[in-house]
Structure formats: C-alpha cells, structure tokens
Amino acid sequence: MAGTGKSTISRTVAQSLKDNGQLGASFFFKRGEGDRGRANRFFTTIASQMIRNVPQIITAVRATIDTIPDISEKQMKDQFEKLILQPCNSIQPGSVGMSTLVLVIDALDECENEEDVKCILNLMSRVQAVKAIHLRIFVTSRPELPIRLGFKRMLEDIHQDIVLHEIVKDTINHDISAFLSDELANIRDENSLGTSWPENKAVQELVLMASPLFIFAATICRFLGDPNWDPQEQLDILLKYSTRSQASKLDQTYLPVLDRLLIGCDDADTATLLEEFRTVVGSIVILEEPLAANSLANLLNLSCRKVNRRLDALRSVLDIPPNLDQPIHLLHLSFRDFLLDPKKQGKYKFWVDEAQAHNYLARQCLQLLGRPGVLKRNLCELDSPGTLRSEIDRNKIQLCLPAEAQYACRYWVHHLVCSKSNELWDHAYTLFKSKFLYWLEAMSLIERVLDGLMMIDLLRNNVSVSFPAITAITV
Numbered sequence: 001m002a003g004t005g006k007s008t009i010s011r012t013v014a015q016s017l018k019d020n021g022q023l024g025a026s027f028f029f030k031r032g033e034g035d036r037g038r039a040n041r042f043f044t045t046i047a048s049q050m051i052r053n054v055p056q057i058i059t060a061v062r063a064t065i066d067t068i069p070d071i072s073e074k075q076m077k078d079q080f081e082k083l084i085l086q087p088c089n090s091i092q093p094g095s096v097g098m099s100t101l102v103l104v105i106d107a108l109d110e111c112e113n114e115e116d117v118k119c120i121l122n123l124m125s126r127v128q129a130v131k132a133i134h135l136r137i138f139v140t141s142r143p144e145l146p147i148r149l150g151f152k153r154m155l156e157d158i159h160q161d162i163v164l165h166e167i168v169k170d171t172i173n174h175d176i177s178a179f180l181s182d183e184l185a186n187i188r189d190e191n192s193l194g195t196s197w198p199e200n201k202a203v204q205e206l207v208l209m210a211s212p213l214f215i216f217a218a219t220i221c222r223f224l225g226d227p228n229w230d231p232q233e234q235l236d237i238l239l240k241y242s243t244r245s246q247a248s249k250l251d252q253t254y255l256p257v258l259d260r261l262l263i264g265c266d267d268a269d270t271a272t273l274l275e276e277f278r279t280v281v282g283s284i285v286i287l288e289e290p291l292a293a294n295s296l297a298n299l300l301n302l303s304c305r306k307v308n309r310r311l312d313a314l315r316s317v318l319d320i321p322p323n324l325d326q327p328i329h330l331l332h333l334s335f336r337d338f339l340l341d342p343k344k345q346g347k348y349k350f351w352v353d354e355a356q357a358h359n360y361l362a363r364q365c366l367q368l369l370g371r372p373g374v375l376k377r378n379l380c381e382l383d384s385p386g387t388l389r390s391e392i393d394r395n396k397i398q399l400c401l402p403a404e405a406q407y408a409c410r411y412w413v414h415h416l417v418c419s420k421s422n423e424l425w426d427h428a429y430t431l432f433k434s435k436f437l438y439w440l441e442a443m444s445l446i447e448r449v450l451d452g453l454m455m456i457d458l459l460r461n462n463v464s465v466s467f468p469a470i471t472a473i474t475v
Contacts, residue, residue: 005214006140006164010106013138017102024101024135025049031110031333034289039116044072046103047083054101054133060087073450076116080123091132100134103127108141110333121150128158164212172212179214180206183221191231198235205239209252215332216253222316222331223257250338257316258350273310274349280310282352283361284318285336286418288411290327291403293320299364299404359419365412366427374405375438380445389444397445409442413455417462425463 010028017023025046030036051058064071064082071082103124111117127135141147143163151159180203188197210216224234237260241252261277262270283300284290293311297304304324311320311328319329330336338344344351369375378385380392380400401409416424431439443452 057087
C-alpha cells in the first residue's frame with residue numbers, strides 16, 4: 001500500500017546495515033527520476049557499490065570490464081552474471097569479514113518497465129548460489145502484479161514476506177502516535193503555543209485518520225507546520241475531513257492541502273487557479289526527471305513568478321528547494337497517484353488528465369526545440385568537428401544546452417507517445433525534417449546517443465499509418 005513507510009524503513013535498514021558493515025549495496029527506485037526510474041543502471045550501480053564494500057571482488061570485476069568494456073550496455077542477465085554472481089563466487093571462503101551481506105532494493109514497483117521488474121526478481125533469486133558469502137536481499141514494493149508473479153515463481157523457502165498494512169493495528173497506531181506527538185511538540189514550540197496544544201482528543205483523531213499511512217502523518221505535520229498559516233486553523237481544517245466517511249485515505253491526506261488553495265476565490269479566480277495548477281503541478285507529476293523552478297518555467301514558457309506562485313502553498317506535498325536552480329521533487333509518489341486517478345474525473349476539481357498533461361508537455365518540448373538557436377549546427381561552437389566529447393567542458397555544454405533544453409531533447413518522444421494523440425505528429429515531423437541532425441548532435445553532447453536511437457524506434461513503432469513520411473525515417 002502506498003504511504004505505509006516502505007522507503008523510510010528501507011533507508012533505516014540500509015543505514016543500520018552500513019553502520020554494522022553488512023551493507024553490500026542499495027538501490028532506491030523512483031519513478032520519474034531518470035535512471036532511478038529504469039533498470040538500465042541497476043546492476044552496474046549495485047556492482048560499483050559492492051566493489052567498495054567487498055573489495056575482494058575488484059579483481060574479477062576489473063577482468064570483466066577489460067574483457068567486455070561495454071558491459072554496461074549488455075543485457076541485465078549478462079551484467080548480473082559478470083559483475084555480481086561470478087565475482088562473488090570468486091571470493092575465497094573466509095576472506096570476507098562479515099559472513100552475511102545484504103542488498104537493499106527500495107520501491108521495486110517504481111521501476112518503469114514491468115519486464116525489467118520480472119527480470120530483476122528472477123536474477124536476484126540466484127544469489128543463493130553464492131557460497132563464499134551469505135547474500136541476502138531486502139526488497140520493498142507495492143504488491144503490483146509483476147512483483148507478485150515474480151515472487152510466486154520462486155520457491156517458498158527462499159523468500160519471506162511482510163505486509164506492512166497487515167501488521168497488528170495497535171502497533172501501527174502506536175508508531176504513528178509517537179511520530180505525531182514528536183512532530184506536534186516541535187510545531188507547538190516553534191509557534192509558542194500552549195502546552196496543552198493540541199488536545200489529546202485531536203491527536204487521537206489524527207492517529208485514527210492516518211492509520212496505517214505514515215505518509216498521511218508526515219503530510220499533515222508539514223501542513224500544520226506551514227509558517228504561513230495558524231496551526232490551530234490548519235488543525236480545524238484537517239479534523240473536518242475526519243467526518244467524511246466516504247473519503248479515502250489519500251483524499252484525507254491531500255484534499256486539505258489542495259482545498260486550502262481555493263479559499264477566498266470567486267468563480268473566475270478558481271478557474272484561473274485550477275488551469276495554472278494543471279499546467280504547473282500537472283507537469284511536475286509526470287516529468288520523467290525533476291526540473292528546477294526556473295527550468296520548468298522556461299520549458300512551459302511561463303514566468304518563474306507564476307510557477308512559484310502556484311508552488312508556494314504546496315510545500316506540504318512538494319519538496320521545493322529555496323534555490324531556484326535545484327530540482328523540485330514529489331515528497332511521495334502517492335500525490336501523483338492521487339492527482340491522476342481516473343476514478344476522480346469529474347469528482348475533484350484538481351484532477352489531472354494524464355494523457356492531456358503528456359500532450360501539453362510534448363507540445364512544450366517541441367516548441368522549445370523549435371525556438372531559434374536552441375538546436376543548431378555546432379551548438380557549442382567548437383573549433384574542430386573532430387573534438388572529442390570528453391574534451392568539451394561540461395559548463396559550456398550546460399550554457400549552450402540548459403536543463404530544460406536537455407529535458408526536451410531526451411523526453412519529447414516519451415510525452416508524444418504517452419499523449420495517445422495524433423495531434424502533434426505534423427509538428428514532430430517538421431522538427432525532424434529541419435533539425436534532426438542538430439538534435440542528434442545535442443544528444444551526443446549530453447551522452448545520450450543510444451537513447452536517441454531508441455527514441456527513433458519508439459516513434460516508428462507508434463506513429464500513425466496516416467503519417468508515412470515519418471515512418472520512412474531510417475537510421
């Protein structure tokens with residue numbers, strides 16, 4: 001279940017294992033954050049960490065890289081066997097200080113490719129073949145179908161399951177109560193409230209509202225602690241939602257935060273605010289990689305002031321750094337789930353149509369790439385066409401191809417395909433016809449040429465038959 005505290009547990013377990021010298025490696029998946037949302041770098045990341053934590057495998061890993069220098073581009077099965085399984089089996093018994101090492105994998109369900117999820121589970125089940133050290137794997141995930149099927153295919157004696165929301169309710173309530181008491185005490189001290197704030201009855205009601213979702217408890221504490229509002233007024237708003245028996249846990253978590261945005265708005269203001277919300281926040285929740293506020297504003301062709309205005313009241317659900325050059329993150333993926341839930345269409349004013357949001361972002365990416373000077377020949381004004389990528393200063397690339405342009409280069413095809421609309425194919429073809437080579441040059445500068453080739457394949461596989469000119473593109 002979303003919001004039960006899986007990632008917090010993973011981080012705590014990983015830190016505890018690290019302190020005890022038993023952490024082999026860790027990987028925290030996160031949908032919508034580039035390589036963290038995909039499995040492309042999963043086994044290479046695990047291997048690089050294991051080299052540091054288990055130096056006895058260095059020789060074997062180095063031999064693999066010398067023999068197969070492009071191992072990072074090979075299939076996951078090859079990466080697992082050559083970078084993890086075989087090096088671990090090369091260890092001499094007794095040469096490792098700790099007899100048991102643990103690999104921590106968080107939020108496996110947030111890996112974006114279901115086939116990759118199945119592959120990871122299948123491969124990781126083979127670590128029992130390692131004899132020199134005792135490898136254990138700690139995995140957290142929602143019980144999505146690929147996850148359930150992956151474990152079902154394993155022998156029952158090689159895995160043990162714990163369902164967080166099925167833990168004894170008294171235990172969950174005790175932990176949430178302890179968390180709330182500590183956080184509310186901090187809010188009370190910071191706002192010079194009386195020692196009796198909040199009343200014990202209110203705390204117990206919040207505990208019942210939150211259970212079994214720790215994300216609810218964390219969100220309401222951020223909501224109550226917002227320095228722009230009075231904590232007691234915020235608490236009164238929250239408690240009103242406890243009377244809505246039909247409201248889901250996520251509704252009770254996020255509606256108080258969102259409804260607060262509409263207080264004092266007339267019909268015209270409400271319409272404007274909701275449109276801006278879907279434009280800005282709707283884009284944030286489907287971005288493939290987080291962007292900073294200024295980069296997001298440039299991508300959406302909005303003023304940074306307008307973007308910040310829409311985000312200022314959402315710090316309970318978004319991690320918004322004070323530095324405008326730092327990326328904005330979702331505090332929890334459940335906020336994305338809440339906004340995009342198809343069942344909420346027509347019921348909630350803040351509902352975001354996912355296909356339309358992708359369509360909007362695809363349009364903005366194409367328009368950005370079509371602006372004069374964004375994509376052009378010799379983008380970085382190099383002295384020689386034979387200049388190696390490694391010889392080009394990264395700051396120069398960033399200056400010539402800022403974050404929003406890099407994002408548009410990498411993900412315009414993704415948003416176009418996810419929009420499930422033919423509306424923008426003409427625009428895409430126009431861009432290809434005039435700036436295809438310049439786009440490839442940009443992808444080369446940001447070291448994403450292989451991604452570019454995959455994007456072309458994706459286009460060819462998804463383009464409508466009514467656009468034969470695009471389907472004729474070859475590489």
